[in-house]
Amino acid sequence: QVQLVESGGGLVQAGGSLRLSCAASGRTFSTYVMGWFRQAPGKERELVATISWSGARTYYADSVKGRFTISRDNAKNTVYLRMNSLEFEDTAVYYCAAAESSWTTRITDFHSWGQGTQVTVSS
16 A cells, blocks of 8 residues: 655636645555546546556546646656646546556556545636
8 A cells, every 4th residue: 555645736716727746655656557536526536647657658538638747756756737727627626546557547446545635726
């Protein structure tokens, strides 16, 4: 298991930007697929983006493609989510999660979760 702590959320105007960070504990961080998910009030948790252990492979939900960028720094045990051109519909609690897999985009494969960070976009 790996422990995850998100930071960087906040209140931003539509069109603005935020960068979320997720710090992981554990020496095996670099072997995990990492993902960012979000959950808006009254909605199911949904996948936003994932990144392979090396960073060479990424996946984005259609709703964020071209606006969000996932990256990781294995030396710092940290994964990032850069969010540009934020929209009101991006308002949610954002979670990072880890999966022991060579590659996956299935939420059920992610076994370790952070506590979440709130992102609120004002229109």
